[in-house]
Amino acid sequence: MSDLSTLTRLCPPPASPPPPTDWPSVEEGLGQTLPADYKNLIDTYGSGGFWDFLRLYQPHAPTEWVDITGPMPTVIRSQLEEDRAQQKNPVPCTPQHLFAMGVTDNGEHLFWITDPEDSPEQWTIAINEARGPRWFTYHGTLTQFLTALLTKTINVPMFPDDLQALTPLFQPDP
Known part of the structure; x- marks a missing residue:
């Protein structure tokens, strides 16, 4: 069974593609x-949020705040570069290698660590604590990450304790 098949079994996508x-x-x-897994995930689920908590940036999202082609990935990278220059919150790699691709309702940002840049299937996922210095990294695809959250095989320390106790749900945008 593919990673996407496992995810859609655990958390069904919207009935309308x-x-x-x-x-x-x-x-x-x-x-x-x-x-490729990100593109397949977006093509399957579309715009919306998992658990009404975690939103993936995607092209042509309803607002610029969650549009992967909008200003947010660049704005966030600039903030991380500024923090690094001022020796504020540590970053797990050079900010140029962080590509913002999601956000939680609490303000944590999800990134790909784009190293090696020309091998997106090998990218690591990194999550930055909202307004804080902690980072969490996951070595796997975005689909594997979401599946691991749903099956409770990983725990992201900065996510709410009760998140994984909630029924798996994807809520599409209206």
């Missing part, structure tokens, strides 16, 4: 190839 995404155009605009 989302509109198709022109991935070559998105990647050209970003100047970056994105992981």
